[in-house]
Every structure is written in C-alpha cells, then in structure tokens.
Amino acid sequence: MIHTDVFAKLLGVLEAIQARSATPTRLSLGAAASVVALTIVLRYLTAKQPKLITDYAKVARKVNDNGAEVDEWDFIIVGGGTAGCVLASRLSEDPNLRVLLIEAGGSSKDIGISKIPVAFAKLMRTQWDYNFYTEPQQHAGNKKKYWPRAKLLGGCSAMNAMMAQYGAPSDFDEWALISGDQSWSWNNFSKYIRKFEKYTPDSRFPHVDPLLRGANGPVEIKYSPHIWPGAQAFVEASINVGIPFSPDFCTTKGTKGTNKAMMYIDSKSTRVTTESAYLTDDVLARPNLKVVTHARVSKVLFDISDGTPRATGVEFASKSHMDKVGPEFRARATKEVIVCGGTIHSPQILMLSGIGPAAQLSRHNIPIVLDAPSVGANLMDHPSVNLRFREKTGTTFHHLTPHSLNSTRLLIRDLLRYKLWGTGPLASNVGESVAFFRSDDQALFPPAEYNNNLEDANSGPDAPDIEIIMCAGAVRAHTIPLGPKFQAYQMIVILLRPTSKGSLFLKSADPWDDPLMDPSYLETKHDVDVLVRGIRAAIKIAHTAPMTSVTDVDAIHHPELDHHISSLSDAELADIVRDRVETLYHPVGTCSMGAGGVVDSELRVKGTQGLRVCDASVFPKLVSGHPTGAVIATAEKLADIIKAHYA
Template sequence: MGNLFSQTYLDDPSTLTDKVYDYIIVGGGTAGCVLANRLSADPSVSVLVIEAGGSHEQETFSKIPVAFAKLFKTHADWDYDTSPQPDLDDRELFWPRGKLLGGCSSLNAMMYHRCSPTDFDEWESMGAKGWSYNDLLPYFRKAENFTPNLRSSHVNPEDRGSGGLWQTSHSYIAPITEKFIEAAKEIGIPYNPDINTRKGSLGVTKFMSFIDNKGQRSSAATSYLSKDVLARKNLTVLIGTTTTRVLFSSNQAVGVEVAKTTSSPRYKLLCKREVILSAGAINTPQVLLLSGLGPKKELEKMDVPVVKDLPLVGKNLRDHLLTGAITLRAKPGRTLDFLADPIKSLPAIIQWFIFGTGPATTNVGEAAVFVRSNDATLPFTSQSVDCSTTNDKLIDTTSGPDSPDIEIIAAPMAFLSHGLRSPPPQTNCFTMAPLLLRPLSVGSVTLASSSPFDKAKINPNYLSHPNDAKILIRGVRLVLRIARAASMQPELSLPPVPQVPTPDEMDLFYPGDADPDIISDTEILKWIKRNAETIYHPMGTAKMSSDEKTGVVDVDLKVWGVTGLRVVDASVFPTAVSGHTCAPVIAVAEKAAHMILETVDQGRS
C-alpha cells in the first residue's frame, strides 16, 4: 500500500496501529472531507480519516449529475430502511445514505441552499451561542466558489462566495421548468433570483447547484480531497474500514477501534488530541451508542458498558418528508425522460463526456417554490371543496416571518420511487414534489444490537404530529394550482376531469390529474400516506445545546461529559433547517475546523 502517508488511500488498518495521530476523523463524508482538508493544512497536525465506504473517484454515476440515483442500493449506499411507519400505512421507507468519500455530497442531488438566515438565529436562541446566521455566513462564503453564467444573470456576485474550494453555479434548466417558474409567478409566488442571501428563500427560483464548469458534480470529496491535499504527509485516508467504537481512558477519548468485517480482527488506532465523529445523522449516534454514550437503560439492554449517560443520543431525529412525486402528463418532447433510455440518452451522455454541457448536467430538481403554509394570499384551498383539515388552525413552525415551511421541487422528468422505477415507455412526465421543511414529528435512531455491523434502527415517526399532514396537504393543493396556471398549459396534457379518479387505481398521474376544486383533503392524505418518501435530510440526532440535559454536544461541538470527542455533521443541528442540508453541513464543518485549529494555535502560545 505504499508508505504510511502516500497519495493512495489505505485500506489496511493493521499498518496504522503503531501510529498516534493528533486527530482521528470518523467518516469521510460531507463534513469529514472539509475537516480533513482544513486540519491537515497545518503541517504540525497529523490527521487520520476513516471511511467505511470506498473512493468516489471511480464512481462515474457520481460524476454525471443526472445519474445520481443510479448509485442508490449499490455498494456506495448504506441502503437503510426505516421501521414501519404507523401514519404512512405501516410502510418501511428506503433511506439512501452515501457510503463513499464525500458521503451524501457524492450521492444525492446537487442543490446548493444556505436555507433561511433565521434558521441559524433560532439555533442561537435555543442556546447554541455563536451559531447565528452572522456567525455562519463567513464560512458559507469561505467554502463557495461561485461561477456565474447566462442562467445566473440576475444574481448579485457580491452575495456569493468566491475563491472557495466548493464549486457552485446554475446548471442546465429545461424549457418546461422555466414555464413552471412563470406559472408559480402567475398564482402569486414572487420570483427570487437568489435564495442564498440575507433575504431568505421565499419565492420561486432556479436552483443553484454544486456542479462545476466541467459539468461534473463538485462534492466535498472532489473539492476538499484534491490530489495535492491527499499528498500531504500529515494526512492519511483509510477506506473500506468500519469504526466499531470510540476508545476511552476514563472519560478521555484516546482513539477508535476499527474492523474490516464482522469476523475480521479489530484494531486500535490512537490519537493525542481528539476523535471527531462526522459519520452522519445515522452512523454518528450509532457509534456514540456503541461507545457507551447514550441513554443508560438502552445501553444496558444491549450489554454496552456505559461511559456516560446521555439521554438524547439518537433522539431529536428530524427529516424532511416528501408527499411523493406528483407526476403530470407532459406533451411529447417537453421533458428529459429520454435520459432514462440507454439508447436515447447516448447523445446527451456523449455531449457531457466531451463538452461537460447539455441535459446530462441537470441536477434533476432544477427549480423550486418556497412558501409559508399560512400565506393567505396563496390558493391553498378552494371554496367548493371540503378543506376542513387545512382550515384547522395551523401551528406556525417556521423560524421567522421570512422563512418557509413548504418547498415544491420541480423536475422535468419522472422521479418515481427515488428513480428506481421507470414510467411506462413513451410517457412524458413533469414532476412536482411538495415537502415538509419544519416537521413537528420527531423520531430516533437506536441500536438494533451491540454489533457495529448491524444497521441501526431508524424511526422518523413521520406524521405523528397532525400539523405535518395539514401542511403537506396544502403543498399538494398548491401543486395542482401551479399545474393549471396558463403558462403550464402549452407544456402539459391535463385531461378534463369531471370527477376525481379514485386513489385506489394507483394511477401514475394521480393526484396530478385531479380537479383541485373536487379532490378532498381526505383523498389527498390517503395518497400521501401511501406515497410519501424521504428527501434525504436526516438531522438532529446529536443535538447541540447549552447543557447536557437538553442535548448531546456543547456549542464547541464537544460531547457532554467526556473530553477529546466532538461531533461535526448534521447530527448537531438543534432543529430542522428549512431547506437542503449540504451547504449548512459544509459551513458547520468549516467553522468547526476553524475552532479546532484555534485551540492548536493557543496550545503553541
């Protein structure tokens, strides 16, 4: 494998047992790549990154933006399932999570979104001092290198970061998606040219993406683990290796135990300063629990020796729930469904391969609407239909008056069952997908056993709070109104519907075909329960807080009650951000790296 600090990735932990590092980072995902880069920039600091998956470099489907779903249920995916969800017809929901360098930034769709400024101000008001929007803004900007193009003509470059390692831009947008934007404006939703400013997300917008000027995904791995970074003598990246637990001497974290498989030898890898868990909102709490940090009764039940009774490890799980893809009949030639055909897509793939342009550079979710469910100016309801559910008083769950609780993603193609199911041949589909940004339903991650090779139990507890269903129903109603705006009519083939079709027909185009003045809330909710899915944003399972009774880590992201152990990933989010999580995770990791290096500097002085 070469010497200890070679440019290649190591995959044999036995060669590292005689080395003591300054920092061990568990997880080479979105946050882990940022930390690896920034910490090892100090040549006096030695860093080991441990990733359970493999390298991103040979994953072609990760590089081609439109092909991201091709990685689902492969070796690059943890391929999780939730426990049966009582309020979603007892379904077990598929949860893809990146199992490769770059983590979910190498796996999921490429929406660059800073979310709402008040989301982070709310964090501070909840006790996370130093994590307001003003505190995080320098790190959003530090990470980003925005490249303007013709699709970003209305964006003010001064609002964007430049010179960062993470490439952002506006990528391909289909003409039918442009019509979606016009339709949203017709029904009263203002255009927002840049949802990543102090003004916030409200409005309809073209998504900014993290697709570079070569038309390839700019993941945390491609951005932060470049060849020159990997060549640093003080950085080691160990792949294909599972962290089984954190090692403690008394209450001081001194390293980790790792193994290749359930039956292979276990090795102890040591550090002098800190272990940093960046394994994501599922694996981070699992490692904490396996290490004896968590609710005492749960640990004792699994015969895990208790290091510290921390009741909220694995609790406070939040996720953004999608109603399911609302598929609308589009006229021939209007959509990108041809990209799902190996033959028909070939010209687009060749164009991508040679020029880095064209429809293969779409991030699928090309545009979006962000609104508040209590906005009385928008057509959420109808006078001619029973809207008793949505007319019930809604709880305002937003972080502020300029923050949304509904997002509607627009895609110029079918996206059925996470892209794993294809529509019938010759079908042309335009997708609108409402999702819940500020859920009141809270779930948990718990151990299934004491084996680190058994998947953790995931219970998001979807729709357990009735307010969540009310908001999602409003999202569906707004979709039906956008679909019937004048701008969409030349693009869609909506049939005249004298009465609503029965959901039991499982029609591909239900409820898109439904008349918004006839369909009832009961029928919409029945469809949601049968079709709702995750949009891949779990967070909050190692919550940041001002004391150990209300969270897992302090405002320095250090785990309460022990020393030498931090968490840096979406687990630390105190509550749900109102948008896509990748950019906030990278900003959190940039800030965390700065805080850690400050302590190194203080130690020298």
C-alpha cells in the same frame, strides 16, 4: 499494462475525433461511440494511483498485538462524509498536526456515474448505498421507508441532487438561540458559507449579486448550463399564482420565492463533492494526513481514570465481500476524536462506545461510559410527496432510460454533448427549478377558502415551510421509471418544518448491524395539513399558464398519474400523503446542540473530553431547505474552533 506508444496513439485518435467534432460537421454514430469508448480507456490508463489506505497496519495496530506500540495521531476523524473530508483537509493544513481519517466506503472519484449530475439516483440501491429502511411508520401506512445514505468519501455530497441552497437566515438565528451561542447566528455563521463557496456568475441570471457570494472557496457552485423548458414554465406559473421571483435563494434577499436552483458542479458540469473539493491530490500528498477506506469504526476508546471520560482512540475493522469481518485495529488520538458518521452512524458509534441512554446500553450489554439520554433522540427529516403529471411537449428526460432505437440514439447524442461540452440533459440534476413558500401565505391560501389555524413551526416570518421541486421526469419509489408508454414530469412537495420527531436505537451491540430508525413521519396533524396545502399549491401551478402548455390535462384517468387529485377533498389528499410520504434524504438531529442535547456549541460531547461530533446530527432543528451547505459550513467553523484551541 498497455505500452506507452499505444497509449499515445489512443490519445492521438481521441484528440483527432474531438477536434473534428468542433467543426460544423456532425459526428457520425460510430465516431461518437469511438469517443466514448476511448475516453473510458484513457480515463482508466491515466488514473493516478490512489493515495488511500486499505493496509491498516500502516496507520494502526491489531488489537491482539500485545505489547505493540499503537500508532498515535493528533486527531482521528471517524467518517469521511460531507463534514469529515472538510475537517481532514482543514486540520491537516497545519503540518504539525497528524490527522487520520477513517471512512467505511471508498472513493467516489472511481465511480463514473457519481460525477454525472443527472445520474445521481443510479447510485441508490447499489454497493455505494447503505440501503437503510426505517422502522414501520405508524402514521404512514405502517410501511418501512427506504433511506438511501452514501457509503463513499464525501458522504451524501457524492450521491444527492446537488441542490446548493442553505435554508433561511432565521434558521441559523434559531440555532444560536437554542445553543446559547451567537456565533451560530446567520450574521456570524454565513461567513463559513462564503468561505467554502466558489460561485461562478452566469449572464443568464443577472439578478444574482456575486458580491454576496463566496468566490475563492474549494466548492464550485453554478447554474446548470441545461434548462428544461418545463422548468422555466414552472417558475413563470409559480409567479402567476402569487409566489414571488427569488433573485438568489442563498442570501437574505431570496429565502422565499421561485427560481432555478444552483448546483454543486464545476465548469465542466461535473458533480462537486467534499471529497473532490477538499481531498485533492495535493491534500492527499500531505505527509501528516492519512485517509483509510473500507473500514468501519466499531467504537471510540476512553480513559476514565480521572472520572471524566476522555477519548483516546478508536477501534476499526473491515468486511470482505464474503461478509467476513477482518481483524480489529486500534489507533490512538492524543488530542481529539471527531465523530463525523452522519445522522445515522454518529449516534450508533457513540452508543456502541458506551455513551447513550443507559437503559438501552444495558439492554445490549454495552458497558456504560456515560448515561446520555439525548443520543439518538430528536431525529427529524423532510417528508415529501411525489405528484406525477403527463407531459405533452415531449421534452422530458424520458429518453435517458432508453426503450427504443430512437431513445437510444438520443441518449448517445446527449452523452456526447455532455462529454465534449458539459451541456445537455446529463448536466442537469433533473429538479432544475424550485419554489419556497409558507403555508400561511394568504395570496396562495385565501382565508375564505383555507383555515388559518395552522401552527407556525417556522424559524421566522421570512422562512418558508413548503418547497416544491419541478422534475423533468417521473419515477416511483425513488428510482423506478414509470415506463416507456408516455412522458411525465414530477413535482416533489416537501414539508420543510415538520413538528414530528423520532428516534434512533441500537438493534444490537454488533457495529455491522444497522440501527433502528424511526423518524415518526406524520405523527402530528400539523405535518399532514401542511403537506396537503403543498399539494394544493402544486395542483394550482400545474394548471396555470404557462404550465398549461406542459401539463396534459387529458390524462386525468391514468392510474400512475395524479391529474384527478384536484377534485379530491382535503381528507382524501391526507390519505394520499399518508400512503406516499417518503424521505427527501435530509435526516438530522440525533446528536443535537442545545441545553438538552448531546453536544455543546463547540460540538464537544457533553460530559466527556477530547470528543466531538460534526455532521447533520448536531443540527438542533431542520433548515428550511437543503442541508449540505450547512454541513460544510459547520465543518469549516469547527476547523477554526479547533485550530484556535490548539494554537
């Protein structure tokens, strides 16, 4: 370990360099490099020892320790994802409740790139990603589709694009109708959104009413300090084609429309996750909360002596870098087990525990605890299609993947801007502006030109079913840049209310085997038709002022670009949809609420005692937008339900 006086000298050097950078004198390249290097060293030296547990004997007992007393907890939370971190923090606020949180991954606080907004895709296809692939999609070219899901505390809030938009109010009214419980309606549920929010007003966006937003919650929300000129041009062009300006997507005033997107970032433009917001050092210091990492729960344990299965605990283990599974540990829950594994792992854990479709459990020789046919059913996702256009102003984020001496110089400049002031392209999530609209909007799709026989799959008349995200760069297959030859931007066309539904199945009884995921993309004609309309709208926006100053129309014949598609027929666009469709990373529904679902309106697994599920898998329908906020609010709501029950 480095000596204290050496540390002090390093700190003094960094402070001197940073002080000099505050003057009008521009930093030299060498000084910039020194700042970055010293910052990395100091960050390592000042990092506090983690309060996370990998010695499982501190919280549980080995399964084969005959006669050993099993550690008891009031609540065991299975999965430290977006919802799990919220519940662990809120439930442990009561010092009389002992809470154990078990997470398969580690902390995102240790991963520098996870904190930088523009770098979110750098976590994909890494050890921090489950790297799922779907089953071959019968209606989408028979291709397997890549599904990134974060293997980290905070879950996908640590890896997504940080879009702070929650859907339409009528989405939650629909949940209330399906669940038979008005506490899920927008008027009642939205208080939990305001509870977690800490919105920072921005003078550049005076249309946002701070009185309608939360101000004291743990999750910071604000606009990025960086605005790419193309993002502003997109908003203005969207207005010019007939999409209204939205003052705030997150209130009843602005569900449909176009504007910049708010982000889950703090005052330093650092990503905010549910780990960073809810599992602070003070929270982790609570003696009644323990957080286990790098451990996978293999099953929930039950007592079935009185006929109704009661959850009594869990078994879990870890896997070494050599792919060797370690010993199984067992922990007991005296009150409840709450499964927060996400849309993929929550149904898998239930089925491995004996709760699921009886035929499927029998196929894998899993003892049936409860025949629950809905477990793994109702799988829904937001399908998307990427469109790429050449950009002629030279202002995209092309240089952030350096390919020349000049682009490397620009990258170093922007790294320094971000480190010192939290500004520049690194403070952006790439997709800075968005548009939400309906496929039956006659201003965009005149009846004389478009067939209006599309099924209305929306939750209400003010809910959109199409979203377009404008991106300051273009990639292939989620993460692969187009290359150094030219600058390009990308529009992501998203179907918000698909009518296609899929299922999730077990591959085997081995908890380390990924389940089989089949979202059944584009099974219905409706889904293809709406995406085709979304593409038509994107083309119109790309060729409407002021986007005409951004789009290079002379690149019409480039094979990696889409300038030519404006001349294609609907049938040809439908072929493009089937060929290119990908996930927008929003799977939901595999443990859904509702009369025919898995959980009731208080998220209790039907037919059991002491077992709940809390994550996006309980959503009975997709929200018309981005689900992270709805997941956080759902966890806040459940925390209140549980506290009231055990008060």
